[in-house]
Amino acid sequence: MRIDTSSDTAHDCDEGGWTPRLICSLVTIVLLLEMLAVSYMMISIALPEILAHYETTQGAWLLTAFLLVGAISCPLVGKLADMHGKRRLLLACTLIAALGSLLSALATTYPMLIAGRALTGLLTPCLFLSYSLIRDVYPKRTVPMAVSIATSGMGVITVLAPFLAGWLIDGFGYRSIFWFAVIGLTVLAGLIVLTTDESSIRAHARLDLIGAPLLSIGLAAILVAISFGSRWGWTAPSTLGCLIGGAVLLGCWIASARVVRDPLIDLRVLRRRTVALTTVGAGACYGAGTVFSLVLPLMCMTPSVLGLGYGFDVTAKGFAVFQAPFGAATMLGGILVGVLVRRVHLRQLMAAGLLIETLAALLSAGVHDHKILLIVFIGLFGLGQGLIYASIPNLIIAAVAPQLQATSASIVAVAQALFAAIGPILAFVLLNAHIALAKEGEVFYTDRGITLVFVLSATVALIGAVAAYALPRSIRELTLPDADARTSPTRSAANA
Known part of the structure; x- marks a missing residue:
């Protein structure tokens, strides 16, 4: 792989600050990444209605198809982004995801719906493409805060999104969430063109x-x-x-x-201790969060009169009361990382977030019928998510050279998508082994099944916490040799 270094440090040397266009660019990127989070959240909230409509218990594949395509596409997208430009690939992924949402909105069969969700999975690479693009085109001193805000969201959106999801689903049916995605993604693609510059850094490689x-x-x-x-x-x-x-x-x-x-994933990068452990911690965070978010609407929207030991009989709109604290706390955690990143080691922030998730999931496993306590535990889990979300990209930015940002970040994104894809599958394996009753096409699970899913979330988060604490205290930037100097040890940083 040959790397064009003609402008590697152009933005590193730029000590400029925030400008109106830069702020508009960040807002646009945040909105795009919120579409990723909102899309996933809306599916979780709409899941009971979708499963009842199609009379299926294979709800995991609505989430897994999305994440599987995300996992598979991340290495290829990362490689193409390094070769042809990060903004160009960001736009391509956004528009293909919009087409996938259109297919889901028009779906007449469950497989067709899953196919649309699979295409929408190309939103997943948008996460690492966004913070890699920020690293390339934003002034150096704005990068840590910009990345933290971009990856944890803006509080107003994350708080209002559950209410929007509930209003759409209750008022217009589950298909409305897909139409919302079609319109939102199309508009945001246009805004990215207007507000965000293309990266000038290129890596010359073969697919x-x-x-x-x-x-x-x-x-x-x-x-x-x-x-x-x-x-x-x-x-x-x-x-x-x-x-x-x-x-x-x-x-x-x-x-x-x-x-x-030029492999799809350069395994030499994974030999770097910082990258490998960050990858495990990031995957665990997303896996734990996916399982936690999956079980919440199933639990809260179950009628309490069934006497299953859980359930508040809330509508999709009513579920926003439970989901909104999660979003607000996630935003708070991300801002905390942006503020503390120069004073507290990122490994400590990431590990703290994963331990908070572990505690929140275990507490939720023991409380299924107390609304106030459950909302507090949900907010606690969201705080942990925010700390981790913002720590991950900052760790990658510190660990690898600019030319390897998209490729390295894609490795982390694969782990995130895989953990998040496998999580729902394991969760539904547990739930489908603990079915309490089936009523009018709907399936309801035992209290023990719900408890086991929360424990699964806690276990995955704990694995990530162990990996985060094992991160090295000192992080040195990794630079891999190019094709003409692969054997030269002076061009490659030692493993941390």
């Missing part, structure tokens, strides 16, 4: 046409086995075939990544 299908098919096969294993039987030929076949393909991908000149 890994061997690694892409090996990685994508291998991951998909394993996720299919995990999703349908409880129905097919864990020892059934179909389940074992998917598991073994997926593992073999992933093994082949690892082997190819070691010999291909």
